[in-house]
Amino acid sequence: MAIPRRYFFRLVALAILLVFTAFFFVPMVWLFLAPTKTDGQLLSHSPFAFGSLGTLAHTFHRIVTYNGDSLLIWLKNSAIYSFGGTALAILAAIPAGYGLALTQFIGRRALLAITLVVMIMPATALVLPLFLEMDKIGLYGTIWALILPFGFFPFGVYLAYIYFSSTIPKDLLAAARIDGAGEWRVFRYIALPLARPIVALVGFFAFVASWNNFFLPFVMTYDNSKYPLQIGLQQLIGSTASFNPANFSAGSSVVVLHRPDLAMAVIIAVAPVLIVFLFAQRALVSGMLAGATKE
Amino acid sequence: MRERPPAGTSRTAGYFFVALYVGLLLLLGIVPVVYAIYLALSHPGVSGGPDFIKTFSDYRFLPAFEHVIQFMAFWLVSQTVLVVGLVLMLHNLTSRVGAIYRFLFYIPGALAGAASVIVWLFLLDPSASPFAFVLHWFGYAQFNNTIAPGNLPVIFALMAFWTGAGGWIVVMYGALNNIPHELLESAQMDGANAFNTALRIKLPLVRKWVVYMLVLSFAGGTQLFVEPAVLGTASLGVGISKFWSPNQLAWFVASQYSYYNQAAAISVDLLVFGLVVAALLVWRGKLFEVE
């Protein structure tokens, strides 16, 4: 007897969902289990085997202290660039989105259009021109060469624009203005209190974009001690035996990295973003959706 | 449709609100582009001709563009189909179960760039991968087989999908949640089953988000740099050159031969390309609110 059509489709759907769950999630499981195993165990045992806590501690210690605590220095640098850039992005994008949405001035529509265009254009095409400009004005090698570009966030402006134009009741604004409130007061006392979701949303996107940015820091950092984590990770690959044959010619007394060390480094590098992700899922939905409610 | 603000609203206050952003826009958007154009135009290329033309005749230019076009074709099509399909499927489940799936799909998004490539270095190696059986089924005995040049656009599309899809699923799920219940109920009462509801009602209402996803993914895709660069280094350059993507080529030319002016020209080429597409989308596509 054939399965009723309804259940058949349900089963197919379930199978598809499970396949995709495996695709998305199995690598993460593998990643978190990798540092608990030695290099040999990683290759010979099952990907889901748990090694030992001792190996985990050993791996952690080795990668964190590698080359004079480089990983921690890079972590610190990433934090500075990302938090600085995110703060600047919020500071610039929220008022700008508000201004574009709820005030009127000559050039407003042009600015909005330019914002859109810049938002869609590939940002990394700007990196080399940015480098040349930063060099010309003498900012190259300073943290501003990274924080300023990270703070320039047209996507955030557009999000804020959508948000403010759809969540602030127009009559409320009109009433406040008629009552004689200056624009600043309107912004401060009506818009800002309602802006929490969009601040969280813009902050989330800005932070993730800054933390994960590779090309800009690649070009803009002068000194190895100023690298953010993304660049540092790439350097670590060169120190890993399995990816750099030259490391096989190291004398027996040299500490050379192996795959589990690299996996541990990846975990440390993504931990902050992962934490932000865990908390941001709700903000993502509520923030983005505010713009859709008025459709 | 946007209304005019009531009379009495200040016409200059707006400048105050956008001032910081405009300052950044000038400093980091307009000025670099102008400077790059100036550099590319003012310095003759190696052969004496304008750098823009020399770029196109470099033997590595066309292959790099082909690579990125192929990558984007695979990625955009599959991401659109799969994200929409998955989100519609998830929407039919109870919210608890759906939330769990969404979370699992979304987590890889925390890895980007070098971090995700490192994970994929293992995933693509038949000797070390948790998906080894899949690779063996394709006939790949070794890492070098998996990353054969013909597979690269698909591999990068997979990586991009792996990190990006989850976030879009979350967003579109939220959009689907906003569909008024009455609409769905009346459709059900009219006899529509889940499939038809999805197709006729849900899909058109998330169209806007699908388009946003396409546009933003397109913008991101043309910038492809980290993934081929890191995969190339770790795979000892087998089949992946240092100039696999146009962005890489620009950087390669700038750094390997100290030809910054030629790199400025390539950057301007990329910018113009992106600008034209963006402008088309904004003005002709009428996708974005510009009211």
Add this chain to the structure above:
Amino acid sequence: MKASISRKFRVLPLGACVVIAAVVAAGTAGGSSARPAVASKASAAPLVVWYDAARAAYVKVYKATHPHANIKWVLYSGDNNGDGTLQSKFSLYNRVGWKPGVSPDVVFDEENYEGGWLGAPPFNDLLDLSPYVSKSVRNNIEGMSLCTVNGKVVCLRNDNAANVLWVNTDLFAKFFPGQTPPTTWDQYASDGQSLIKSHPGYYIGEFGQPWDAETYLWGNECPLNQSIGSQKLLSNAASPNCTKIASLIDSALGAFTHNGPFTTAWVNDKTAQHMVMDVGAIWQGTAIYPSGSGSNGPGTNVMAAYPTPAATNGAHVTGSIGGGLWMVTSHTTQPKAAAALVAYMATSPKIQSDPAVTQGLPAYKPDQDKWLASLNGVFANPDETQAAIKQAAGQIWGGWSAVPWSVESIFGNTVTPGLVAGGTFTAGLATLGANIKSAAQSAGWQVVSNK
């Protein structure tokens, strides 16, 4: 109307002010630090040395023997496999200025061609070491042809990476009883053919690695990458010195493994125990073949080194894979100290003769005997092995030049995929020749196929 405009908006919008102020402040502060400091304060700056992971032991020795040296040690990727880090960085410094104490004075480079890349136009960033390192020392370093660019000595070789024929004496005795390892490439190929028939799954060499050209073409005097003048390249893939060896290898393709010695497959398949012979550099042998952990090797006192077969044209030369370069940048403010450090690294027995510190044969001849003696417990036929290694070290063909492109990189990008898919070396040779030509012309060189 005017009354509704708050007082705050009469002045220039605050935001724009903030940005301008920040830029000006940072600009004046950053401006002076981004430009090179005047030489008067230079001696106070530390000597900046860039080293790779495998040289960490060298650093340790240096620190122990020079406790008062003012040196900033910086670990970097080593520019492995031509990843371009050095070119990127040097280009940047050339653009924004070299800064004592920040930009490197000394660099160890794993990529052997880069003397000709960084020491020639448009970079010209390497110091000519001839005034600083005595001629007698330089003449005792082998392989210096890769460090001599346009008449200048732009680097010192670290280890001698000449190719030898590694032989698994047990397997060879078993499969080729009564024979001696091949002395010609014809013999080598026919050994491979008989191995395919009698013992499939065993190999005479590796194939499909990015350094196949250095393994098989260099040692046959193949004129594929030979600089014959300033920015003039002789490249002729159709030369019999190239085509003969390619077709010999093609005739025994099944006897070559595609598993690279640094891949997971090599370990998982225990490939090291299936290599009857293997053409490889001295350091490759010492890295791979003893029963080092994780290499699944054939054990100690099994492998022995023999000279590579004589070239197809009869010459007694060999190729070279790797070896590393010690370079001093031309922008250093302490050339004497930098050159002294580099000379120490390349010649000191504390570093070069100690196998715990350096795993390759020292390029500096006086240090070689002591290092070779350490191989005694590791390889079979120790006396012959050491003699073969020493002989190979002096036979590296000088016709493979330091150029502004990485042959390994080009080979890996364009030829290896075809080989891994089962293609022939002959076809790959044509591809390689075409791509070297394109790369050379892109770099502004003239390419000729006859001298």
